[in-house]
Amino acid sequence: MIINQILEEAIKKLSNKKILSAHLDAEILLSHIIKKPREYLLAHPEKKLTQKQVSSFKFQVSRRLKGEPVAYITGHKEFYGLDFFVDKNVLIPRQETELMVDEIMEQGTRNKEQGTIIDIGTGSGCIIITLAKNLNSKFKIQNSKFFATDISKPVLAIARKNAKLHNVHKDIKFFQGDLLKPIINNFSKFPGRAPRSGAGKIQNSKLIITANLPYLTPAQIKNSPSIKYEPKLALSAGADGLKYYRKLFKQIKNVSCSMFRVPCFVLCEIDPSQTTKIKQLINKELLSSQIQIKKDLRGLNRMVICSINLRQD
Numbered sequence: 001m002i003i004n005q006i007l008e009e010a011i012k013k014l015s016n017k018k019i020l021s022a023h024l025d026a027e028i029l030l031s032h033i034i035k036k037p038r039e040y041l042l043a044h045p046e047k048k049l050t051q052k053q054v055s056s057f058k059f060q061v062s063r064r065l066k067g068e069p070v071a072y073i074t075g076h077k078e079f080y081g082l083d084f085f086v087d088k089n090v091l092i093p094r095q096e097t098e099l100m101v102d103e104i105m106e107q108g109t110r111n112k113e114q115g116t117i118i119d120i121g122t123g124s125g126c127i128i129i130t131l132a133k134n135l136n137s138k139f140k141i142q143n144s145k146f147f148a149t150d151i152s153k154p155v156l157a158i159a160r161k162n163a164k165l166h167n168v169h170k171d172i173k174f175f176q177g178d179l180l181k182p183i184i185n186n187f188s189k190f191p192g193r194a195p196r197s198g199a200g201k202i203q204n205s206k207l208i209i210t211a212n213l214p215y216l217t218p219a220q221i222k223n224s225p226s227i228k229y230e231p232k233l234a235l236s237a238g239a240d241g242l243k244y245y246r247k248l249f250k251q252i253k254n255v256s257c258s259m260f261r262v263p264c265f266v267l268c269e270i271d272p273s274q275t276t277k278i279k280q281l282i283n284k285e286l287l288s289s290q291i292q293i294k295k296d297l298r299g300l301n302r303m304v305i306c307s308i309n310l311r312q313d
């Protein structure tokens with residue numbers, strides 16, 4: 001079979017299943033199989049495929065027809081122009097989440113400041129790896145410190161693998177544990193801690209906490225068949241979807257400020273419907289915080305930024 005013929009056949013089948021991205025999906029799967037960029041398919045429509053390539057493609061299309069996301073079939077997803085390895089253990093990085101990276105990159109380039117960045121619930125590592133790669137190389141903002149946590153061991157193995165792929169594995173420290181807890185517990189091991197002050201502080205001029213934690217309610221999960229292949233651990237967050245943010249804010253509130261005696265910013269990705277409730281939560285748990293809401297490309301409230309004045313000891 002030739003490229004054009006097999007693509008047409010697959011697009012027809014995918015469209016019949018009401019898969020809106022039928023064209024794109026078929027092209028991504030075929031270019032993955034023949035290990036060529038998508039442009040190659042357009043430039044060589046008459047190219048004959050081997051029998052092995054044909055049967056692999058048909059098998060992958062059959063998986064897509066059952067609803068499996070393309071990223072899990074190919075094992076890849078692009079985020080902020082970088083390629084990330086993904087499998088069923090991790091959430092597939094979303095375009096909306098690039099907003100968080102954009103915000104920090106903008107601040108970083110504007111202020112040329114060093115900082116400490118802690119990514120909570122790192123998943124594939126897409127946020128912290130993109131930041132480490134861009135802040136430390138592209139913009140030459142050297143010496144920022146990067147940390148990441150996740151509750152799941154298999155998830156962290158993937159994040160570490162991605163960090164290695166992008167050659168930032170020496171710049172990021174990964175910890176397994178509950179939200180901010182492993183960072184608090186391991187604080188004494190951080191480089192840059194003031195050794196004899198008795199009250200070390202996070203090094204550098206500011207602390208940024210990024211958190212794209214699970215934020216869906218049981219009803220939202222039930223009504224979104226497209227996410228049925230993704231891990232519940234990455235999605236489900238109690239009756240109002242705010243279980244993890246509630247806990248994170250409590251952890252931040254209870255951190256001894258001798259540890260975090262620097263300006264602190266927390267960036268959280270949310271569902272637009274949670275805007276009012278998360279503001280109330282921040283006001284309740286993190287007094288004297290300033291809150292900003294940022295919209296995604298569709299004009300929906302997607303990110304909360306709060307700058308916190310942690311009580312000084």
Ligand SMILES: C[S@@+](CC[C@H](N)C(=O)[O-])C[C@H]1O[C@@H](n2cnc3c(N)ncnc32)[C@H](O)[C@@H]1O
Binds near residue numbers: 121126215234244
């Ligand atoms: C919505 S996913 C986001 C992954 C990644 N940050 C991204 O943007 O693609 C949430 C992540 O939080 C992790 N997680 C769930 N509960 C956690 C907890 N109590 N402490 C730390 N991480 C947790 C999950 O394993 C998952 O990887």
